[in-house]
Amino acid sequence: MTNKKPLLLITNDDGINAPGLRKLISLMRPLGEVVVVASEKIMSGMAHAVTIQDPLRVKLVTEEADYKEYMTNGTPSDNVKLAKYQLLERLPDLVVSGINHGSNASINIIYSGTMAAVLEATIDGIPGIGFSLLDYSHDADFSHVDKYIVQIVRKVLDEGMPDDIGLNVNIPKVSDTPLKGIKVCRQAKARWVEDFDTRKDPYGREYFWMTGNFVNGDPALDTDQKALEENYVSVVPVHVDFTAHKYVEKLNFN
Amino acid sequence: MTNKKPLLLITNDDGINAPGLRKLISLMRPLGEVVVVASEKIMSGMAHAVTIQDPLRVKLVTEEADYKEYMTNGTPSDNVKLAKYQLLERLPDLVVSGINHGSNASINIIYSGTMAAVLEATIDGIPGIGFSLLDYSHDADFSHVDKYIVQIVRKVLDEGMPDDIGLNVNIPKVSDTPLKGIKVCRQAKARWVEDFDTRKDPYGREYFWMTGNFVNGDPALDTDQKALEENYVSVVPVHVDFTAHKYVEKLNFN
Numbered sequence: 001m002t003n004k005k006p007l008l009l010i011t012n013d014d015g016i017n018a019p020g021l022r023k024l025i026s027l028m029r030p031l032g033e034v035v036v037v038a039s040e041k042i043m044s045g046m047a048h049a050v051t052i053q054d055p056l057r058v059k060l061v062t063e064e065a066d067y068k069e070y071m072t073n074g075t076p077s078d079n080v081k082l083a084k085y086q087l088l089e090r091l092p093d094l095v096v097s098g099i100n101h102g103s104n105a106s107i108n109i110i111y112s113g114t115m116a117a118v119l120e121a122t123i124d125g126i127p128g129i130g131f132s133l134l135d136y137s138h139d140a141d142f143s144h145v146d147k148y149i150v151q152i153v154r155k156v157l158d159e160g161m162p163d164d165i166g167l168n169v170n171i172p173k174v175s176d177t178p179l180k181g182i183k184v185c186r187q188a189k190a191r192w193v194e195d196f197d198t199r200k201d202p203y204g205r206e207y208f209w210m211t212g213n214f215v216n217g218d219p220a221l222d223t224d225q226k227a228l229e230e231n232y233v234s235v236v237p238v239h240v241d242f243t244a245h246k247y248v249e250k251l252n253f254n
Numbered sequence: 255m256t257n258k259k260p261l262l263l264i265t266n267d268d269g270i271n272a273p274g275l276r277k278l279i280s281l282m283r284p285l286g287e288v289v290v291v292a293s294e295k296i297m298s299g300m301a302h303a304v305t306i307q308d309p310l311r312v313k314l315v316t317e318e319a320d321y322k323e324y325m326t327n328g329t330p331s332d333n334v335k336l337a338k339y340q341l342l343e344r345l346p347d348l349v350v351s352g353i354n355h356g357s358n359a360s361i362n363i364i365y366s367g368t369m370a371a372v373l374e375a376t377i378d379g380i381p382g383i384g385f386s387l388l389d390y391s392h393d394a395d396f397s398h399v400d401k402y403i404v405q406i407v408r409k410v411l412d413e414g415m416p417d418d419i420g421l422n423v424n425i426p427k428v429s430d431t432p433l434k435g436i437k438v439c440r441q442a443k444a445r446w447v448e449d450f451d452t453r454k455d456p457y458g459r460e461y462f463w464m465t466g467n468f469v470n471g472d473p474a475l476d477t478d479q480k481a482l483e484e485n486y487v488s489v490v491p492v493h494v495d496f497t498a499h500k501y502v503e504k505l506n507f508n
Contacts, residue, residue, distance in 0.1 A: 047302035047331075048364045055461035056450070077301075077365075078464070085448045086462065107377060109496050110302045111331075119496070123361060123445045152507060165498045182507040186497040191377045194339045199309070207309040208340065210332070222502070237501035242363050242373070243440040244419045247491035248476070253406060253436040 005066065006032035006157050009092035009121075011079045012100065013043040013113025016061075016071050020099035023142045024131065027149050028096060029067060031157065035088060036062075036069040037079040044102075046075045048116040058082060076113035080120040094157060095121035098131035099149070101140055105132070105170040105224040105234055106188040106216065118166040119240050127161035129153060134228060135173040144174050148182060148233045168236040172228055183232040188223035190216040259320065260286035260411050263346035263375075265333045266354065267297040267367025270315075270325050274353035277396045278385065281403050282350060283321060285411065289342060290316075290323040291333040298356075302370040303329045312336060330367035334374040348411060349375035352385035353403075355394055359386070359424040359478040359488055360442040360470065372420040373494050381415035383407060388482060389427040398428050402436060402487045422490040426482055437486040442477035444470040 008028050012021040016038035028034050037058075051074050062069035070087060072079055080095060097117040104112045114130045121128030131149055133140055152169060161167075168187075172179060192212040199207055216225050224234035262282050266275040270292035282288050291312075305328050316323035324341060326333055334349060351371040358366045368384045375382030385403055387394055406423060415421075422441075426433060446466040453461055470479050478488035 042307060045304045045306045047300075047304070047370070049301045049303040050299045050365050050464065052299045052464055053296060055453070055463055057459070057461050081448045081464065082450065082462070086450045086452075107494065110373065110377075110494055111304050115496075116301070119364065123364075155507065162501070162504075163498070165501055168496070184502055184505045184507065186499065186502050187495055189495075194335045196310070196336065196340045198340075205311070207311050208336070209309055210304065210306055210335065235505065235507060236496070237498040237505055238496040239498040240361065240364055240496070241441055241443075242369075242422070242490070242492040242494070244417070244491040244493040245440065247416070247419055248438055248440050250416075251438045251489065251491055253409065253438065253489060 006093040007090060008032045008034050009083050009088070009095045010034060010036045011038050011076050011097050011117045013046060013076045014101050015039055015042045018101060019138065019140065020101050020133065020142065024096060024099050027146060028153070031153060033066040035083065037072060037083045037087060039075065039079065040071050040073055043075050043113045045111050046113040047111050048077050048119065049075045051075060051078050056082065058087065076117035077120045080117050084124065092126060094153070095126055095128040096153060097128065099142060099145065100132035101138065102136040103132055103134045103170055104130060104168060105228055106190040107192065109168055109187065109238070115168055119238065122164045122166040123240055125164050127156050128166035129156060130168055132170045133173060134170060141174040144179060145171050165237045165239050168238050170224060170228055170234045172231050177231050180230065180232050182235055183227040184235045185222055185224045185227050187236050188216055188225035189218040190214060190225060260347040261344060262286045262288050263337050263342070263349045264288060264290045265292050265330050265351050265371045267300060267330045268355050269293055269296045272355065273392065273394065274355050274387065274396065278350060278353050281400060285407060287320040289337065291326060291337045291341060293329065293333065294325050294327055297329050297367045299365050300329045300367040301365050302331050302373065304331050305329060310336065312341065330371035331374045334371050338378065346380060348407070349380055349382040350407060351382065353396060353399065354386035355392065356390040357386055357388045357424055358384060358422060359482055360444040361446065363422055363441065363492070369422055373492065376418045376420040377494055379418050381410050382420040383410060384422055386424045387427060388424060395428040398433060399425050419491045419493050422492050424478060424482055424488045426485050431485050434484065434486050436489055437481040438489045439476055439478045439481045441490050442470055442479035443472040444468060444479060
């Protein structure tokens with residue numbers, strides 16, 4: 001007898017013990033059969049990295065009715081690939097990633113392991129949704145996210161997702177102002193301006209910590225940054241196509 | 255007195271000793287002042303990963319007239335950031351990455367450290383070009399690439415690059431048929447179908463090596479894959495925007 005419940009694959013990039021992942025699991029278990037494949041270590045900033053120089057290891061850490069949890073030494077992209085080709089008995093109906101501790105809006109998507117897992121799903125034609133909270137702290141308050149996350153996931157489970165797109169969902173941090181709702185928008189054109197904190201180790205050797213400031217140079221009203229500033233949950237439909245299409249016709253090297 | 259030569263920043267993801275990097279350096283030195291910032295280790299498959307959990311280290315390994323070479327423990331994205339914010343005295347006129355040992359056409363761009371360096375440059379409004387050869391071997395034959403690489407770099411140095419785009423340039427491997435020229439095209443919609451090679455270590459514990467087969471499900475004639483199959487050098491104009499624009503209007507969560 002096959003399980004008629006939807007199969008939800010859950011991963012993240014803050015590691016298997018992150019409170020954001022635990023919150024997401026608690027919201028997803030009532031919606032279907034859940035398999036978690038998450039990294040033992042923090043994979044924040046790992047982007048779409050895949051592990052090809054080293055072997056991967058996987059450990060089944062929890063097994064209950066309609067629930068399994070695997071811990072790996074891989075990246076978020078590795079985890080989706082491992083799930084799909086090695087661990088799951090059927091294709092997942094949905095990949096849900098997060099809840100990330102910190103924004104993945106705008107340019108952050110390209111550095112994000114959370115969103116890499118979503119994009120990895122879309123490459124294979126599987127719907128994917130990444131959730132991120134605009135609060136970097138380990139003890140971030142996730143108490144206001146339930147309604148929005150469940151609403152978005154239910155809709156995608158019911159209606160599917162067209163054309164191999166995924167969703168990049170960012171949620172403002174808790175404040176005195178209630179969230180205004182959901183806004184579908186485009187990725188803002190912003191960037192990080194880095195600053196390297198230069199130090200000496202106990203042996204006199206110089207080293208650097210990367211730090212940076214987020215700079216939004218995109219004043220338009222239709223962006224994820226603008227929606228978040230206005231206390232909306234931002235939803236950006238995303239796909240993997242780096243082509244700057246209008247220049248395919250314009251460039252000429254002959 | 256300021257140096258009037260263009261400043262070229264060179265990096266790659268196959269590590270500072272890769273023959274593809276050495277070839278690129280030899281082609282770029284006659285064109286301007288060259289600074290190389292490359293990783294000590296192989297960073298293939300690292301995508302857009304940035305090092306935020308660990309400190310970065312940098313070593314100046316070569317210094318000659320109009321030429322410096324730095325070795326780091328960072329990723330290709332780290333190297334561009336380190337160069338821009340820590341190592342260079344002025345902004346580079348161009349970031350050139352590669353020559354990668356292996357294709358970065360189609361979906362490969364998302365896993366590629368070589369192309370991450372290019373995209374990192376474009377985020378900051380600096381022209382970037384990534385070169386890749388369709389030959390994974392360490393001893394790949396680069397004898398046929400000179401003309402095309404110099405032509406493309408010269409054109410970009412002379413004319414600049416519009417709208418913060420970069421170029422993803424892939425070159426067929428040496429064969430009996432001469433290359434037919436340069437074709438500007440779009441990224442093909444393809445994917446990797448993974449296969450995990452399951453083994454036991456000497457202590458009886460299971461581990462996996464990721465392997466895979468490239469599957470091109472995009473039969474159109476205007477793609478990079480098609481151009482490469484026909485023995486053209488493929489050039490895809492690229493930028494960082496994951497938004498699936500046509501769905502910004504279509505999706506509705508209210």
